[in-house]
Amino acid sequence: MRNELRFIDASLFVSLKEKALASPRLRTNFNFHSGNEDNPHRFLNVMARGTYVPPHRHLAPPRFETFLILEGKVGLLLFDEKGRVTRAEVVGGTERMGADIPPGAWHSVVVLTPFVVAFEIKPGPYVEVAKEIPDWARREGDAGVGAYLESLLRHFSPVD
Secondary structure (H helix, E strand, O other): OOOOOOOOOHHHHHHHHHHHHHOOOOEEEEEOOOOOOOOOEEEEEEEEOOOOOOOEEOEOOEOOEEEEEEEOOEEEEEEOOOOOEEEEEEEEOOOEOEEEEOOOOEEEEEEOOOEEEEEEEEOOOOOHHHOEOOOOOOOOOOOOHHHHHHHHHOOOOOOO
């Protein structure tokens, strides 16, 4: 267990944005939880425009996913079982600051501003198989990811 006070501030955001830009995935996490077994997991997820978060759900085991947007805006997308977008909502700013996604909901986010800083809370421990990616979605690194990401972005008007 960690016993030090940590602040969430602009200087932390600057260093994490640089790290996100340097990452091939255009995103990075900053964990506040100290280990994989901690519960819940609490972290900053810093994403640059152009990152691809594959549609996924957390069903086995069932897990919620909660996030607050501290800077920037994302497009939150919900999908049906066939991969059709059933809901597309802008999250971030003063009106809608976050979302609590129920277990089993197919979802993804797209970055609508140059950067997004999100504070996320998820049940631990982290288990890769708990993030199910459907057959109808592109996986990171697949051919066609750019075109698929563009199709998801078309659900939103330009933000900045």
